[in-house]
Amino acid sequence: MRLTFLFLLLISVSSMAQRTKTVKIILDTDFGNDCDDAAALAILHQLAYNGEAEILATVYPMNDDLGAAAIDAENTYYGKPNIPVGTYKGTYEYKGKHNDFYNSKLAALPNDLQSGKNAPDAVALYRKILSTQPDRSVTIVVVGPQRLLADLLQSKGDSLSPLDGTALVKKKVVQLVSMGTEYPKGNEWNIRICPDAAQYVEEHWPTPVVYSGFEIGKAIMTGERLITETPENSPVRLAFETNPQVDAKKNRHSWDQTAVLYAVRGVRDYWTLGTGFPQIAEDGKNSWVVSKGNRHYLIAKKSTAEMKKILEDMMVAPPK
Template sequence: MIFDTDISGDVDDVLALAMLHTLQDRGQCNLLAVTISKVNPLTGPFTDAVNTFYGRPHIPIGITRKAQIRDSRYLPLVNEADNGVPRFPHALQENEAAPEAVETLRRTLAAQPDGSVVIIQVGLAVNVARLLQSPADSISELTGSELVRRKVRLLSVMAGSFEPIQGNHRYHEANVKNDIPSMQQLAELWPDDVPVVWSGFEIGIAVPYPRESIAADFDYVPHHLVKEAYLLHSGPAHDRPTWDLTSVLYAVFPDRGYFDVSVPGRVSVADDSYTSFETRPGGRDRYLTMNAQQAARVREALVQLVSQPPQGH
């Protein structure tokens, strides 16, 4: 798995990253790298702190240098200290010490067996769009598009909407509208023979993460980075939608019945950021659907996976 995230604004990215570590603890995935699609000087150190907390401080982290700048309510947690001792240890102290995201994507893909990698994209499409347009280089004689075609078996992406949202039939979802050209490039350039499954806005908003779990399930350590990030972002009285987590759950468990998927087709991104879906036999794209019974199962699965302590705790 490669996790491409805009960790900085919403807190669901943090929960999704914790979930990936839990899934790896269970032997159900292998987190190869994390690439970050928004600019904030603390994105790399914070991500490294999460990886370190879960016992994987050596996971490669790639940083975008030219994306939307984003303030954050929770990233400053990485600078907290107790009597001069960092509360959340991390080796990566600044983004400048991390490689660029496209370099990380190319290096990671080139090192993996053919047809083995799942990319989970839960933010802006800037990194994947640039990967698709990257030329052959010293890392690989393949272009980015060729690397994707050879190495990737699925792109699980949280973006867009495929049902009306509160009566709005042309909803402009944030991961699309905050970088429309990149999402258009992704939709246009992604190879036709590598499947893409979209989790629309309507899925995550139907599965809010329960505040009761935040209050009760993370106190096995005095300071928990995931819990404290959630509280700084959403407070103790809010059940935050699980948009990014749904793309992780599908990517790891596509056949467990947590979701259904649409018929095949093609997703297009309009200049106003609206994502439309056209049915097309043998099409590259599908999107997630979910009924009430599935939503209850998804919510319980997410709670258990996010709140599970790391190995050794």
């Protein structure tokens, strides 16, 4: 009797392990200012090849016309030229310079968008995609400033959905993963250049939020294998070759890749989760308050060498 029970238990555990749930992702990325965005999108494509992720859309929060074309070029390189790309059409003045370290180079690779002028408004695209998805099914990963998310929450019901933005997010989104803040305190770029949006999102976002803090990606240097293991037209390689912030070995911190990896795979044995919430000041500085709730931060568990291998294997993997 006991043996039968054990046998059944083993069968059910092994079928649970085999069952892979495809995570529906919208990636919100400030492509161009740092090369980790290009690497994060590459990783997301590899996770999509595995069946671990489905890329519903990619959106660009900056007010220039290069980013959307560069994102479309990388999606095209990975064989997915029709993934929708939305771009910011507003006039917010970010509190930090957004550099074009590689967007013009990537925008020159094959892509049919060519310019943000040909891309839909990103908030409208968010509303359109969310309105067509099953309830509580979409994970949003933001690896840039949170302008679009704050605008989405404050959007009104329209022909795409009668729900206002906050109600639409509450109905359709299961989780927000944010590369932002620093634990236990800091002055992280994505928050600092658009602090009012980050404050609004932290206070009003109606689902659980997991922050992959500055310290998580900072510890993991990746990129050096791109030079020897990928072709010259790889958009990820181009981004790392062009970005002046890489180190002598062409490595850069893995801020955005870690957020994407968590969004798709969860904690695994990579991380554990702390619970609390970030207090975000008007100037974007943050400190974390440890308490109960539905805001979390990643805590590193696996060694940085092991994390580097996991991330870099996917950064250099070819298109399928």
